[in-house]
Amino acid sequence: MKSDTSADLPIDPRDLQDWTEGWILAGATHLPNVAEVSRTMESPDAVSDPNLPITTEPRSDRTTSQKNMPIAMTAMTLDEKQNRLQVLAQRVARCVRCQELAETRTQTVFGVGDPNAKIMFIGEAPGADEDREGEPFVGRAGQLLNKIIEACKLTREEIYICNILRCRPPENRNPLPAEAENCREYLDGQIEIVRPEYIVCWGSVAAKNLLGTDSPIGKLRGKFYEYAGAKVLCTYHPSYLLRNPPAKKDVWEDLKFLFCEMGITLE
Numbered sequence: 001m002k003s004d005t006s007a008d009l010p011i012d013p014r015d016l017q018d019w020t021e022g023w024i025l026a027g028a029t030h031l032p033n034v035a036e037v038s039r040t041m042e043s044p045d046a047v048s049d050p051n052l053p054i055t056t057e058p059r060s061d062r063t064t065s066q067k068n069m070p071i072a073m074t075a076m077t078l079d080e081k082q083n084r085l086q087v088l089a090q091r092v093a094r095c096v097r098c099q100e101l102a103e104t105r106t107q108t109v110f111g112v113g114d115p116n117a118k119i120m121f122i123g124e125a126p127g128a129d130e131d132r133e134g135e136p137f138v139g140r141a142g143q144l145l146n147k148i149i150e151a152c153k154l155t156r157e158e159i160y161i162c163n164i165l166r167c168r169p170p171e172n173r174n175p176l177p178a179e180a181e182n183c184r185e186y187l188d189g190q191i192e193i194v195r196p197e198y199i200v201c202w203g204s205v206a207a208k209n210l211l212g213t214d215s216p217i218g219k220l221r222g223k224f225y226e227y228a229g230a231k232v233l234c235t236y237h238p239s240y241l242l243r244n245p246p247a248k249k250d251v252w253e254d255l256k257f258l259f260c261e262m263g264i265t266l267e
């Protein structure tokens, strides 16, 4: 008798679709049988194999302070990066892990910029403007960020910009730890694909979540940290600068420190 394969599956067929998309983008021409796939999903060791596609469930074995996130061994072409980011963005657009955010968002806000960017900016979460436009940092804080980018003699398009969360928290409240954890796989996926040399965490929510620390942002500034092979610098969030303009000079110091590390002098 012919069995109903979907009824036998230990995972939702929609998750399988995500998996197959990931395998195909990773260059696979044959898929392993279902038993192998389900074993792989259950084993934290196997899941951390850098050659496997991104998992579809929140990673219970992954701590927020994880520094040894697997880095794919092979270099990706720009095309491959674009394709993988697109697949990940589609997965994010379907995400309902955080019920409240999924019910209240207009759309998900994935990230923008150069998939080959040397520098990645990580903010907190989309606000009302970002939720409406589907792009990070397009509101007032984003306008200020654009000015900062310009002062660094860069363009937005040369950087990769994303957030800890890909959905707007209602009333712009801070992301809940569970929301950041749910979204972490997507952030790590973006970092793994873009593989920036430098990451700037804008504000304490970005810094604390990426680095898994409770230190205040003022204490985190002025040093490089390491995450997934990138040097991480923490500075004040542009929204804080809007409320507290004198802190702009501190951010400028931080950026000079970053560019000095990159061998570039900012005036």
Ligand code: URA
Residues within 6 Å of the ligand: 123, 124, 125, 126, 127, 130, 135, 136, 137, 138, 139, 141, 142, 163
């Ligand atoms: N603030 C953030 O942290 N991210 C955005 O995308 C917009 C405002």
